[in-house]
Amino acid sequence: MDMSFSPEDQAFRAEVRQFLRDRLPARLSEKVRLHQELTKDEIEEWHGVLNEKGWLAGNWPVEFGGAGWTAIQRHIFEEESALAHAPRILPFGIAMLGPVLQKFGSKEQQEHYLPRILNGQDWWCQGYSEPGAGSDLASLKTTAVRDGDHYIVNGQKTWTTLGQHANWIFCLVRTNSTVKAQEGISFLLIDMTAPGITVRPIVLLEGTPEVNEVFFDDVRVPVANLVGEENKGWTYAKYLLTHERTNIAGVGFATAGLAALKRIARAQVANGRPLIENPLFAARLAEVEIDLMAMSTTNLRMLAQAAAGQVPGAESSMLKLKGTQIRQAINDLTRRAVGPWALAFPSEALEGANDDAPPGPAEAAGATRAYLNNRKLSIYGGSNEIQRGIIAKSLLGL
């Protein structure tokens, strides 16, 4: 038993840290730290910096232009990035579509799409969820009907994160409705500029238009844009979901969030002393920190298992569950820590609130925004209820 990182991994960590110190613009990290929305340009700027270094796609093999990192290296990179408040790498092209194309895409698709993901020509978004489906993903209703060399796509996708910036969307569509729900689904790449596509932003309760509805009205999609085989899309989707779940624990985000919380609690005064010295607050904070210490080790244990070639089972669901509980607990304590400032509603997108600068330090406004926005953590990526079902099934098999 040896809980320390190998000398190689420690050196890698130092390299990442140095790189972030040198190349991450303070302009960007400041916005991330304060939970402010990044513009499209800002996200692309950071992608560009990483791509120049060859570090944009840590999870891709070198042959496809990726960094070919080990699971431990990816973990280190994600953790350091979070601690440095680097913008999050958009998962849609890099973490989701990339691995699917690499495993199931045609050579043409790989050669065309993969480089464009890296060099920023394409901004992908995800067309999985539908208004009627929710956690029951396989019940999707968007149809793709073959018409010569094209599919005609009709239907609606929702919860499409940052879809307002995207020029491409990968979609699960129904190509056969006479078979079992999972067996009639195909995986299609769709040009967002094609006629018949409408994007409508959905404003979330903290006031940001982070997600969208995407409507398809007789959209013609070349058959060449089908990934793999028709009606096998469910297999690819499940493969994608497995890949999406690296960094599911969010250890880096939690660690950075805890550090921010402590900064606020040191600055806030409660009954004449720093809030962090209040015994009750300190106890609530310590409970979360102790939970995070354990969860972070669970995360590393899973990575070590993956490195040893073992397929993670219910453990990744446990990481999702505990990881989101910890992050939401940190958000909740941060909301409490800012005291009366939590009353302010610093919305940039809602009518009537546009021109108001929020009161208090910038961290206060970020605190409530993060608290509200991160309610999503337990809903998306397979809701925590879905995860509980997976964990129980792995144990009970009932």
Next chain:
Amino acid sequence: MDMSFSPEDQAFRAEVRQFLRDRLPARLSEKVRLHQELTKDEIEEWHGVLNEKGWLAGNWPVEFGGAGWTAIQRHIFEEESALAHAPRILPFGIAMLGPVLQKFGSKEQQEHYLPRILNGQDWWCQGYSEPGAGSDLASLKTTAVRDGDHYIVNGQKTWTTLGQHANWIFCLVRTNSTVKAQEGISFLLIDMTAPGITVRPIVLLEGTPEVNEVFFDDVRVPVANLVGEENKGWTYAKYLLTHERTNIAGVGFATAGLAALKRIARAQVANGRPLIENPLFAARLAEVEIDLMAMSTTNLRMLAQAAAGQVPGAESSMLKLKGTQIRQAINDLTRRAVGPWALAFPSEALEGANDDAPPGPAEAAGATRAYLNNRKLSIYGGSNEIQRGIIAKSLLGL
């Protein structure tokens, strides 16, 4: 809105308090306070004192020898009794069987059995649960087959509280197995001294033989001992369960438990100061106390509704749920408060531990015993899972 008790009720409370002061032997209240097991004689002694005063059956109408109290008066009596650490009145004859006989029993049954409950000639126990049933009460398997003027009873009951002291048992038995589970059940009174009955004590995890298994092997029961009609027993059982659920919240027990906890926490020293002044412990204690203040008002609101003739719905399930949560939380804090003494296992019934006096003050031994024994609160009387189902059904109707 007026949250105070009426002058009449306040006078009644004073009378009860005075009575308890005068007539409750310190010998008994001390054992109750320390969560020690009462002997059969001690329980009967207290029943006798109450019966002499005419207060043994507060819930019975005067015509049957009861006190004919209002719901509020019963609440006051139960609360004061708990605060004074009076032995609990055995529910089996008074709270359970009595109301059933008064409503569904024959005149002969009423005249024979009811006085014997009051004067202590009969000690009743309850034959509902079976090893195979648990929360699914209606799936019971004990059979009663008609044979002339008798039923022949075969089967097994379990969780029979204090059945080792009883000379009578009221049972749910299956008299028809060809119909829906609920429709073939009858309500039978069985003499425990009849041939074919065996009682086996079950020792619980804190070491006390509080419950029993009761085996029936060709036990002959006169048909005259059938209550009401054959195969209508489920109706009577449900009526009984409704009556059992007065005082379901256990406000008095919780209040007494909280007072005991505070006494211990004042006496225990943590880092040189009374434990009760430790901010974290004080916070945990305050959370429970605040919960109890609210729950106690819910209880009174329900009593007021009942007094106004409204039938309580899911509220009594909420009281069961919250009431047991609060009592178990108090037990948990008391266990923590006694510190290292919680390590001792003061068992009176388990082999090898018979002669050991427990360490520390007598309250310490009671603390762990109560903690362990009161795990039952969320299991019996309709488990808390069953209560959640009832509450949800009342809201969602699904």
Next chain:
Amino acid sequence: MDFGFTEEQTMLGESLARTLERGADDSALFDLGAGAALMTEEAGGFGGSGADILMVFRTLGRAGAVTPLLDSVVLGAGILADAGEADLAEAAASGAARIAVALDEPGQRYDGTVATRAEGDRLTGEKSVVPGAEDATHLIVRATDGLWLVETGAEGLAMRGYALMDGGRAAEVTLKDTAARRIGDVSLLEQPLAAAILAVCADALGVMEKAVELTTDYLKTRKQFGRPIGSFQAVQHRMADLLTEVEQARSAVWNLAGNLDAPDRDRHVAATKSLVGRVALYVAEETIQLHGGIGMTEEYELAPLARRLLAADARFGDSDHHLERFIAVSAA
């Protein structure tokens, strides 16, 4: 023992609900007597009891109405009446004047520590998160030596406004040698603040009841895996826990309403605000979770309810602040 309302209170609640449903403005509410219902007879009103406050604010919470009744009437007029400023108190209760009460200061949380000070009859200082300040005719300002009245036209008074989680607005207020008049000691705050905390808690109760109704409807109609979500046992049990906690909050609100003038008022204030704050957040989080994604969208009715519950906890001290107050008050 009586947990109910008088006929007058019930009628006021009903007509208030109807008026709000029609989308009435503030003046319609004042015309209805909602302001006077919150004031005692000796203060020129016809109510002012715990039950009156409970009835009015629970109704406002259910309706999601944004009104000046809490800040300008319960708190503002309440302080003024106790301070012997009868005319201004009545003006506030009738809607003719608007009062905002400036308690907190930047970074000072809920403990009442203030630095704003008077020199002669001039105030200088900074007040933070003052609800209703922009619309106010007068501010009541907590300074080191007591409570002061400031007219909002006064020189040296500056405000920067912003939106609040409960749908209203507040401002950061700066006073610089601003003309003011001392109206009394800070102890004047005690009873009106207790009443205002009851108002916030009753409002939150109404919001929670509404959130539970919305969630119930959603769970009954919305299907997943071929059946209504509400038929899943795990969901049912969570709803049962939720309902049980809301029932606790209801009783806590009743406790404070019934003990607003009792000797142990402060113990009830702390207990109720602590419990209601905790349950409010739990209800906000859990009803969102039970809805899934739709519960997070601005276009669905739940979002403003969740934000209002968040505001209820943050207003006048959060659940932990009042838990500590409860310990302190109980020990005293």
Next chain:
Amino acid sequence: MDFGFTEEQTMLGESLARTLERGADDSALFDLGAGAALMTEEAGGFGGSGADILMVFRTLGRAGAVTPLLDSVVLGAGILADAGEADLAEAAASGAARIAVALDEPGQRYDGTVATRAEGDRLTGEKSVVPGAEDATHLIVRATDGLWLVETGAEGLAMRGYALMDGGRAAEVTLKDTAARRIGDVSLLEQPLAAAILAVCADALGVMEKAVELTTDYLKTRKQFGRPIGSFQAVQHRMADLLTEVEQARSAVWNLAGNLDAPDRDRHVAATKSLVGRVALYVAEETIQLHGGIGMTEEYELAPLARRLLAADARFGDSDHHLERFIAVSAA
């Protein structure tokens, strides 16, 4: 990074488990080298690392074995070895001597305040809840000025024994002018106490794993309302939460095992004991609840597991004590 065990550790764990399954007595465990495995080479053993302690005690916990390995070896021999009492340490590690360590005093909880004092080489005082005292050849006693060694035959030493929740026994110990020998400062306790806390936590982990297995089997086989209890969604989700917390406890135990000699050892001690204590109680309560009535009976296997988990929290400071320790150590 390596979260696994050496081949030797794995083999020891397996043979220990087999031996325990056969119902072996203490001497068989010592013959197997279970004592020596807990001591470092310099202290005459062949192990003593965090991983060794984890392996041995998790196995003991799973088996429900009651042994002197924690008190006499990890704690007792550990202190003696650090104190330079090599012979007695080796005797304890081989089972030839039995050590009991008397730390707490009546009513003093876990904070190390003691009143037992020495006059010359005579000790006087009262020690409370001393596990293994009745079977001990020697006591190590914490007194005001350090640690003292007492032979259990010494005059003025009295004991009153009783059963413990973990299946063992302890005694209340009275010393009256009892002959003793000072073996060093209380700081000698630090490392052995950290190791002993790891041992308690690893033991509890084994117990929790066993309790989860029992519950899983029960939920799969036991039927209610015509289906296995484990097929009810509410039960499934609770089992999922339970498993997730046990996973947390597992990682916490690994954290302490891997950092037993690290500079921030004390932070890990506090974190692990706090988390494991909390989860231990949760597992005890929840597995009983999921079983229903049968889970409360002495004749079913769960009862001793639940009591052992309760003991794990109460030993060496409960979850709140270590939460406060964590805050203090982190701030330092």
